[in-house]
Amino acid sequence: MELDIRVEKDNDQIAIFLTGEIDAFTAPKLKEELAKCTVQSGKIIQVDLEQVEYMDSTGLGIFIGALKSAKEHDSSLKLVHLQDRVFRLFKITGLDEIMDIKPVIQGGKQ
Amino acid sequence: MALQSCVNIKKEWDIVGARQMGRDIAREMGFGTVDQARIATAISELARNIYLYAGSGKVCFEKIDTIEKRGMCMIATDAGPGIVDIGQVMEDGFTTSSGLGAGLPGVRRLMDEFDIKSAKNVGTEIKAIKWLR
């Protein structure tokens, strides 16, 4: 499966749009792209996962690594528009409580 | 040991010159067609490494003619950046994965004897021998 990564930069804001699946095969590419952003200081990084249908635990590891790296460089990392199945992973692992995550808005409530 | 004949490697075209000289010597010494082709290919690889990584250097040839053995020795020297990890460049798949030819493991297989000396920022000397059978 493929993962398409699109990065848009606007001053200190970096928006990353992901399309496809995040698994052991696509994770290294995502890790590399995220690392490029999180090592810059003072950035506001937002990752849009609306088009990510599947993510396995490898993906969680990548985002935890990115979160740690962002904190070290005084940047922030936020995940938005997660689909139910993907959000569930963050919830089960308790990561939703230490990360800034906004799932897909459904029926008017977040 | 006989006198050395050398070809300086500066331009890509010099690789062809080195092949030509090596083949003439190999033919004259009585190597068969297959071994001539192997020697020429090994020269190509060595000369190409000099051209790509060191910029300039030379490839020299010596005829070895003793009572026990006859053969041809080639020595490629350069004053380039040197090879930091010789074990790594001698590993299969290391140079070829970046698409730069068969690399040094290939040369070692084509020849009967093979030796590298290298020092960082000093240069590299590679010596290879093919025996006449």
Next chain:
Amino acid sequence: MDVVKSDAANYKNFLKEFIETQNERALYGAEQIIKTFIKRNISPEEIVNLHILAFAELYPNITPEVHRAMNFLLETMISYGMALQEYQALREKQLELQSEISVAASMQETLLLTEKPCISGLDIGVISIPAQQMNGDYHHFMKGKDGSLGIAIADVIGKGVPAALCMSMIKYSVDSFPEEAMSPQMILNSLNRVVERNVDPSMFITMFYGQYHPDSEMLTYASAGHEPGFHYCAETDTFSEIKAKGLVLGVLPDTEYQQYERKINKGDMIILLTDGVTECRNGEEFIESDEVLERIHEFRHLPAQEMVEKVYRYFERMQDFHLRDDFTLLIFKKRV
């Protein structure tokens, strides 16, 4: 390896026969010779040379152009031969690595071996199958002096060798904890510090730790971000999720885990699993956890070991016998 005289003579005869008759038999004969050449690692340039020599002997009057053209082919084959030799060397290396990994896998099996304890009134079944050679899932049973039974089930993110190495660390940490400290909460608190200090930031572990006390019929448990298990209640004939909040191991050093408890009644079952079970796919479709529970419900009258095996076989077949992730399923039934 060099071509021997008899091969050369055979090759020449088949070449002659083919040129004169275009007979398929000659081609078949040549095919057999080439096969023996491949077995003996004879390089392509040697074969081209054999061809040139045989042809020159058969037709001494060939034009210099033809002869040169064939020598040209020989020269080009040298690089091809080098590539082939490199490929063969790499293949041998790969076989070596493979056998090293299988040695490591069997070592791991010995290291992580855990015996299914016999506790009267409890029927335990467990299956743990790695997707690759080495298992990143882990389960462990511990019998306490007070008669309690500790059950750990864990999953390292990722698969293969790194996950397996990490698991061995977990097992030895758990083994080294003093028995007084064996409450699920304390174990997870301590393990979290071990993992946080010793593992790469992008690596983490989920774990469920339960402790069953036969006297009080209570299960106390805590979870570090592990896939929730299920409690089958015999009285109502329903399943409920064993919810437990908790961050995965190895992310924040000072995480405190909450401990929960629930009563286990006669005929009840506790089902623990890893995400290799819930992430089974049917083609492109994911299975829903309902499907796992439906199977368990279907097999509920069987002994626990038979149940887990049947569930595994079912999902293995559904996925064309190819696991994507390590699969661990543990069921314990309270018989009396």
